[in-house]
Amino acid sequence: xxxxxxxxxxxxxxxxxxxxxxxxxxxxxxxxxxxxxxxxxxxxxxxxxxxxxxxxxxxxxxxxxxxxxxxxxxxxxxxxxxxxxxxxxxxxxxxxxxxxxxxxxxxxxxxxxxxxxxxxxxxxxxxxxxxxxxxxxxxxxxxxxxxxxxxxxxxxxxxxxxxxxxxxxxxxxxxxxxxxxxxxxxxxxxxxxxxxxxxxxxxxxxxxxxxxxxxxxxxxxxxxxxxxxxxxxxxxxxxxxxxxxxxxxxxxxxxxxxxxxxxxxxxxxxxxxxxxxxxxxxxxxxxxxxxxxxxxxxxxxxxxxxxxxxxx
Numbered sequence: 001x002x003x004x005x006x007x008x009x010x011x012x013x014x015x016x017x018x019x020x021x022x023x024x025x026x027x028x029x030x031x032x033x034x035x036x037x038x039x040x041x042x043x044x045x046x047x048x049x050x051x052x053x054x055x056x057x058x059x060x061x062x063x064x065x066x067x068x069x070x071x072x073x074x075x076x077x078x079x080x081x082x083x084x085x086x087x088x089x090x091x092x093x094x095x096x097x098x099x100x101x102x103x104x105x106x107x108x109x110x111x112x113x114x115x116x117x118x119x120x121x122x123x124x125x126x127x128x129x130x131x132x133x134x135x136x137x138x139x140x141x142x143x144x145x146x147x148x149x150x151x152x153x154x155x156x157x158x159x160x161x162x163x164x165x166x167x168x169x170x171x172x173x174x175x176x177x178x179x180x181x182x183x184x185x186x187x188x189x190x191x192x193x194x195x196x197x198x199x200x201x202x203x204x205x206x207x208x209x210x211x212x213x214x215x216x217x218x219x220x221x222x223x224x225x226x227x228x229x230x231x232x233x234x235x236x237x238x239x240x241x242x243x244x245x246x247x248x249x250x251x252x253x254x255x256x257x258x259x260x261x262x263x264x265x266x267x268x269x270x271x272x273x274x275x276x277x278x279x280x281x282x283x284x285x286x287x288x289x290x291x292x293x294x295x296x297x298x299x300x301x302x303x304x305x306x307x308x309x310x311x312x
Contacts, residue, residue: 007063012054014063015039018070020216025074027239034079038069038109041083058109069158075203076239081153089172094197098190099165107225109277110172112301113223116275117157117177120222160185160273161212162262165248167206169225174204183219185209188245213262227279235281255284255290263295267311271274275300276309 015035022031030272036047042065049056058066068083080086080101086093088102089110095101157180164184184206185200186192192208199206207292210219229251231237240250251257259278266272276297281290282304292299292309303309 005060006057007060009058009063011039011043011050011053012057013057014058014066015050016052018066021070021074025076027076028073032071035070037079037083038066038073042066042069050069074235077243078240081243086166086168089175090166091168091172091175091202093166093168093171094194094201095166097243098188098245099194100227100244102166102168106169107172108303108306109169109225109227109279110176112277112306113159113169113173113225114176116223117180120157120274121179131258134155150265150293156181157222158219159183159224159225160214160217160219160221161230162224162226163187163258164195164225165191167198169227170202170206171198173225174206175202181205181207181208183209183221184218185210185211185214187232188247191245191248214265214269215257222274224262224266224276225274226259226262228262229283230255230259230279232281232284233308254287254289256270256280257290263291263297267295267297272311274310278309279305281305 018035018038019031021029021306023035028034028104036050038049039045040047042062043058072082073079078101080095081097084095088104089107092104103140133212157177159170159173159180159182161167161173161182162185164170164186170182174180182204184192184195185196187210189210192210195208199208209217222278229247229249232252233250233253235250235255236251251259259280262276262278266276285302285307288307289299296312298312299307299311300310
């Protein structure tokens with residue numbers, strides 16, 4: 001007698017049908033990968049089994065969930081929100097629609113922050129930083145060396161991750177550099193609930209702060225990490241992005257509304273940070289140059305998505 005809890009649809013058949021459906025949505029760039037991730041999450045099997053066990057009959061209950069999630073993905077709900085996690089810097093972070101989805105380009109900010117911590121603490125750099133060219137490192141190195149006389153090496157570095165979202169940047173830095181303090185700051189209480197889950201998951205000693213940038217925060221920070229909203233509000237974006245918290249994506253007509261506020265706030269602090277690392281939209285570099293000069297900031301590093309500033 002046939003087991004009523006098992007469907008007649010094989011894993012391969014579901015996989016092929018789901019890919020065909022997702023390909024009908026031209027904004028979905030990697031339908032095969034999306035299907036693999038969703039199947040791994042729902043069926044709790046490694047992805048390779050999709051190919052090594054194609055005749056596996058999907059249980060009826062799981063098949064219902066798979067079909068539902070594929071429809072969600074077809075409607076542009078990001079896969080990361082469906083499976084409630086996203087890999088960043090070698091770790092799986094818990095996420096939800098309350099936070100921005102971590103992106104690979106943000107990993108360079110962790111690389112740069114690790115490099116700066118090593119230099120400021122006068123420690124040997126144990127890991128190669130593959131994201132930086134020798135030319136970029138040499139420019140950054142000269143700038144960092146010039147500030148040694150301003151820094152008390154025996155003091156524990158304190159870092160602010162402003163607009164932390166899931167905490168992926170600040171927590172990753174904490175995992176890599178255990179002799180610093182990283183405060184995780186966000187204006188959204190819903191986001192900080194996800195941040196706390198990740199702090200607990202990775203057992204880091206981060207301090208969570210509910211705040212609007214650094215307003216009302218008198219802590220002295222040597223490094224500022226800021227992945228603030230930077231997309232101009234009239235910009236066209238992939239439909240997936242519209243499922244993310246829009247106040248974490250868009251920032252005024254020119255994309256600089258929050259960076260304008262941040263630079264202004266930092267310029268008025270008696271204890272100014274040594275370095276400010278920001279993520280930005282490539283098309284706003286010229287506007288950023290003008291803005292930073294207004295607040296007496298010099299740019300010491302620039303890549304496609306990350307800039308580093310220090311006060312003159």
